[in-house]
Amino acid sequence: MPNPLPTPTAPQVVSLRQQDLQDAAHDGVITPAQAQSLWQRWVVLDHQATVPTQPGALASGPKFGFVNVLYYFGGLVAIGAMTLFMTLGFQAMGPTGLLLIGLAYLVACLKVADHFKARGLLVPAGILATLAVILSPLAVWCVQHLLGLWPPGGSDSYRAYHTIISWRWMTLEFATLATGVVMLWRYRLPFMVMPIAMTIWYMSMDVANGLMQQEGFDWEFSRDVSLVFGIATCCIAMWVDMRSRRAQEAEWRQDFAFWLYVLGAIMFWGGLSWRDSGSEIGKFVYALINIVMVLFGAAIGRRVFTIFGALGVAGYLGYLSHRVFEDSLLFPFALTLLGLAVVALGVWWQRHEPAINARLARFVPEGLRPRV
Known part of the structure; x- marks a missing residue:
């Protein structure tokens, strides 16, 4: 009788660590370069597997686990150390010392971010790259002082950049926006949009101060500028959202619009709510606008609008x-x-949420409709 055909065996799944590849290279099974290439390839494939293949869908963000809480907490502490919590003693080193320290921090952050991203640790990589972006206004502030280009008047303390409204900060904000866009293109990590959105919020206040051409603070004018900037930021967020949903590359199919939506909604709703209407019609129109925000947030799947509208x-x-x-x-x-x-x-609403969202989604562009 002829020998029976061999029965195919089921594919086996083996869990490998980067250390396993390094041990194989040490034993001469593969070269160190091949070990590094294999690991980077598997990291990319694993990341792409988390991106949905259906059109218009975005990759889910990092889960709210204990490790990610540690990542973000540590990152925010480091960011605060170079922004809000910068001490006067630290600034006593002068522009030259601050510039050298800032550049050293920036280069170190980028090196560590590259290290983390190459090993698939995208959350800490995004935090370190974000810290590098936040250091860019410090470098520009130091260069302006060293070259004698800082406008006279106002505060000479860099820490005041995050606490005092002044048109003099606009050069720092433009530099942050430019650096943020370039770094976002380089690393393509959603958390890096946060300093860009925050800088737009800062600009909404500093532009108002510059247009007033005075050192005082006009509350009503600043409020209206905030509202306009909020609308513009939300429009930018929708454009980014649509491009992310339609992107073909896995790295661009992430939620890059989240922080723009959050800060844009805060600026718009804050400027709208601070308006003091003495008429009942004005208050009723305010309520209608908030109802539209609730419905709009449900239609595009962005709860920040729903929360503020509610x-x-x-x-x-x-x-x-x-x-x-x-x-x-x-x-x-x-x-x-x-x-x-x-x-x-x-x-x-909870019982009928899928049907309500489906009906509301008919009134928004297809690129903004939430995917289940």
Whole structure:
């Protein structure tokens, strides 16, 4: 009888670490260069496997685990050390000393970011690259002082960049935006959009100060500029969102618009809410705009709009309750009914959320529709 055909065996799955490849190279099975190339290839393939293949879908962000909490906490502490928490003693070294330290920090951050990214540690790589971007305004501030190009007046302390509104900071902000865009193109990690969005927020205040051409602070004008910048930032976020969803490369199919949406919504909603309308029509229009924000956030799958819109609607309903039941024994009951009505609305929305989102998505461009 003829020999039976060999039965195919099921493919085996083996868990490998980078150290295993290094041990194989040490034993002469493969070369060190081949070990590094294989590891980088597997890291890229593993990253691409997390990106959905359907059009318009974005890769899910990092999970909220203990390790990522440590990553972000440590990164924020390091970022704060070079921004908000910079001490006067540190600045006593002068522009030359600060420039040398800042450049050393920047180069070290980029080296470590390259090291982390090559090994698939994308979250810490993004944090270190972000820290490098945040160091760019410090370098520009030092160069301007050394060359005598810093505009007279205002604060001479770099720490004031994050606490005092002044048009003199605009050169630092343009440099941060340029550096942020270049570094984002180099590393392609979503967290790096955070300093870009924060810088746009800073610019909304400093541009207002520059247009006023005075050292004072015009609250109403700054409020309106913030609102305009918020609208512009949200428009940029939608453009980035659509390009990310339509991107063919895996690295660009990530949520790069998140921080732009967050800061844009804060600027817009803050500028809108700070407007003091003395008429009932103005307050009613404010409530309608917030309702549109709730629906828009549900339609594109961005909850930041829904949250701020809901806060605005709740504030308007509270205002109505106070006006209708002012100095009345029914006022506590009115607030109770209002709270229960909001809870009931939340229950109803949760039960019908997929159908509601599907209907609302018909009114937005296809590139912004959320994918399940």
